[in-house]
Amino acid sequence: MTPTINADRLWQSIMAIAEIGAIPGNGSCRMALTPEDTAARALFIGWCQELGLGHEQDAIGNQFLRRAGTDASAKAVAFGSHLDTVPTGGRFDGVAGVLAGLEVLRALDDAGVKTRAPLELVNWMNEEGSRFRPAMMGSRVAAGTFRLADALAITDDDGISVAQALAESGQAGPLTPAPRDWSAWLELHIEQGPVMEATGADIGVVVGTMHARYFQLSVIGEPSHVGPTEMGRRHDSLAAAAEIILAVEKIGRAAEPDGRASASWIENIPNARGNVSHLTRLHCDVRHTDAAAAVAMEQTLRAVLSDIERRRGVRIEIDPYTTFGPILFDQRLGSLIRRKAADRQLTTRDMVAAAGHDSVLMAPLVPTAMLFVPSVGGITHNPKEYSTPAQLAHGAQVLLDAVLALAG
Template identity: 40%
Template sequence: MSFTPDSRTDLDRFWLTIQRSAEIGKGREGGLARLALTDSDREMRDEFVAWCKAAGLSVEIDAMGSIFARRAGLDDSLAPVIIGSHLDTQINGGRFDGIAGVLAGLEVVRTLNDLGHVTKRPIIVVNWTNEEGARFSPPMVASGVFVGQYTVDWAHDLIADDGARFGDELARIGYRGDAAPLNDVDAYLELHIEQGPILDAESRQVGVVTGGYPSYGMRVRFDGETAHTGPTPMDLRHNALIAGARFLTAVDDIGWDFAVHDGKATGSRLAAWPNKPGILSETAQCVADVRHPDPITARVMAEKMRRAAHEAGAKAGCSVTVEDEWAWGGDIFDDELVTSIRTEAKRQGWNWRDIEAQAGHDAYHMAMRYPTAMIFTPCKGGITHNNKEDCSPDDLVAGLNMLLHVAVQRADR
């Protein structure tokens, strides 16, 4: 056997691998709650590493706990093609978000093994740590460290709501590695479910991702002071909970103001202390973000969001600290790679369309330094970050086989 234009992945094998993943870290019915660096994350990592070693891949772990499974190339000194995504999930996550991308990379190398084809360049399948940011904020932190957006020490000092420290949890689950950073990357490819309704609504089999909605996010802390809710006069109150609530409501209003052209604004987190009856809260931490297809409008929305934080703090008599800010998206993906994906969709005869990503992905960070592209597969109704997230094998087959051929084309350069 050999690799030919008609070569295809083993869809049944891929689907069985997806189903096995769905048994690890179960959440609500049909979904997963496999948060980063928990025991269930360790169990999934162990399973993934075993699969990779069974496929003949060498496995290395970096200081962020990201797993790099390498298939040697004919010239192993050449920069590798990396395929990947993440295996961690949201607290009420689905079975495919991120997971399909990592396991698609594994299926690509399994298929090449079946066909006896060794690419010129090495291929690496990666599982990025803490893409979701559900336990340790911000999201996409490991890929951010990989491209130099964050430092390892900064990331290791991140603290979860349960008080756990990122670096300590890496060590606890046995995935605080010491692999040397890669010197170069030829290309990064990521397959992902769309996480939106467009492909499914249009009965499309696959999406060629041309870029991402420009997005801006921030984590804000409000500091006030505790006091009794009864006798404390309104003009002497410094209620951080109210400051946070006002801020997030203002962010939601920004989204509605720009919704007519598909702008979106989200208040996703409000954590206050002590957050009890009878007492005003001393602190509140909020996370919010805005996004819009037009980059100028997205920046306007971001400035409104920043102003809203300071206005909310002032009105509640609280100090305001912006603890973290991030931005991603835009016209960031490599034209040559995008064209190759589009060409492959046409050659294989799939019902495809160009599409922009609206969620955050590790590919956004990788695109800051390396040629990067994404492939979207449909998901039922666009439901995601929800235990009802669903795909069928037919939803994944087009993207999976396009990934195979685009990866081999790139790795055989």
């Protein structure tokens, strides 16, 4: 019996997870290590236990579910994504990759197929970085690019550390985070953009990623009263931050179509009606398909910041807290995905990922590939985020076919 994805079962699984942390408009809010994220993880593990999968969990909360192969000495073929969301998330970002992976294993069981190599399904912890920064935290620690102790010490906006949240949610496993002994890593993901829909592509073959450079800026002014303090005597950190935000947007627009820039988080002190703000923090990033162009965007940003410091009499501290990419994914695996899509009469398009993904951390360690399915309207990180049942099933079927080709 040829293993075939059960499209209805895949869809119902995604909808069941979406009920956990549901928000108005059919969206989801399950930030990392919250009660909602913990509940979604428990439901996922319950489904995996029904298949008799082995379960390991490491100290940063990454979950590894293993289906044995007939050759115990063979390296596993691994696949998955993440279940956590942004605060105003949709139902498919990350979740589609984890549950498509689960459906691969369910379909193999239905067909009575045993692979030669083991299969490993992964749910990475805190891919989004919405509650705890930086993003892709679980895969960073597992890949060895971020020290476990440093990750555990990070706090959210309420002062709760990763270590405390792991302990309170019961998500800290006994396994020491480390690279896994895999032969390949595959990740299915929604596109999060409009290109596939506009061009009629069924499967996006991700050949690589943009280069992204992230910064935390601390704008330091001087506290004063909004009434007696004349405009010319003010050193207003919030007003300076407003100018920075518009400058970041201008840098991004100038870098299109291959560049992006965003200022997406802000904290203001004292944030009181009667006070001129004296400390404003914001996060921003620049990214481009060409690494040199991303560096040039950063240089432009730094020049703008120097000018704002001079004109407004504020001080701006720059913390370049993380970067990712550019990453080139494995060409052999990309070719395999194209062939398997063609076998199913599905059209493909080569893509560059503009967002960060856990696959960015896996690519230097193991042959890695990503495949996209379309996002209706290109909408993502939004309750309106949507991919059709058929689109998701097509992606899951290509994932299944590729896994079988790799695992034997």
